[in-house]
Structures are given as C-alpha cells and as structure tokens.
Amino acid sequence: MSTLLNAIGPQHLELGPLTHQAKEILAKLNAYPFKRSLKHDHKTEEEGDWHYEIRYYEREDYNPNTPFVDILFGGPYCHFPHLRPNIIEIGSFYNYSYLMSNKKLPWIVNYRRELYIICQILGI
Numbered sequence: 001m002s003t004l005l006n007a008i009g010p011q012h013l014e015l016g017p018l019t020h021q022a023k024e025i026l027a028k029l030n031a032y033p034f035k036r037s038l039k040h041d042h043k044t045e046e047e048g049d050w051h052y053e054i055r056y057y058e059r060e061d062y063n064p065n066t067p068f069v070d071i072l073f074g075g076p077y078c079h080f081p082h083l084r085p086n087i088i089e090i091g092s093f094y095n096y097s098y099l100m101s102n103k104k105l106p107w108i109v110n111y112r113r114e115l116y117i118i119c120q121i122l123g124i
Contacts, residue, residue: 022052022071025083028121029073034114036076037093046076078111079118088122090115 029050036045053072073081080091092099102108
C-alpha cells in the first residue's frame with residue numbers, strides 16, 4: 001500500500017499552455033539526479049527517466065468539479081507527482097507506517113531531500 005501526500009499550492013493548470021507547463025516541469029525533474037528505484041534483485045537500478053501524461057476530464061453532471069485537466073508525472077523513482085487544479089498530490093510507493101517506523105535510517109534523509117526538491121520544482 002502506498003502513501004499519498006497532498007499539498008495545496010498555487011497550481012493553476014490552464015488548457016492552453018498545459019503541454020508547455022508539463023515540459024518545463026519535466027525538464028526540471030530530469031535535470032536533478034534523483035536516485036532510481038532498485039530492481040527486485042536490490043542491486044541494480046531501474047532504467048528510464050521521468051515522463052508525463054496529460055488527462056482531460058469531460059463535463060459530468062454528477063461532478064461539479066468537471067471539466068478539468070491533470071498532469072501525472074512518473075518514472076523509475078519512488079515519488080509520483082500528480083498536478084490537479086489547485087492541488088498537488090505526491091504519491092510514494094512506501095506506505096506511511098514504513099516511512100515513520102524507519103525515519104532514523106540513512107536512506108530516509110535522501111528520500112526526504114528528494115521530496116523537498118520535487119516540492120521546490122512544483123512551487124509548493
């Protein structure tokens with residue numbers, strides 16, 4: 001089970017420059033040397049880089065928040081930023097209890113540093 005962090009930020013996604021916004025964020029994410037997740041052998045890192053997906057939601061009568069658009073960022077990392085209008089969610093494949101019970105381990109320092117850098121990139 002994963003953990004999902006929500007951050008309310010000055011995030012305003014507009015339909016016009018959306019691809020431009022996503023590409024700017026993607027360039028900043030790719031510029032930072034984030035540690036890649038380990039494969040199942042726990043020795044070699046996953047391959048690949050950050051990527052994004054833009055999703056458009058049509059008007060739905062039962063949902064007053066539609067229509068809207070969001071951007072999902074993913075890659076072989078332990079953080080998964082998801083930008084929605086006026087809210088940013090950052091998912092992690094670690095569950096909350098695992099993070100809290102191991103917060104004194106050295107790798108948590110790097111995990112938290114990377115999370116902080118992602119928040120800076122996203123303007124949180």
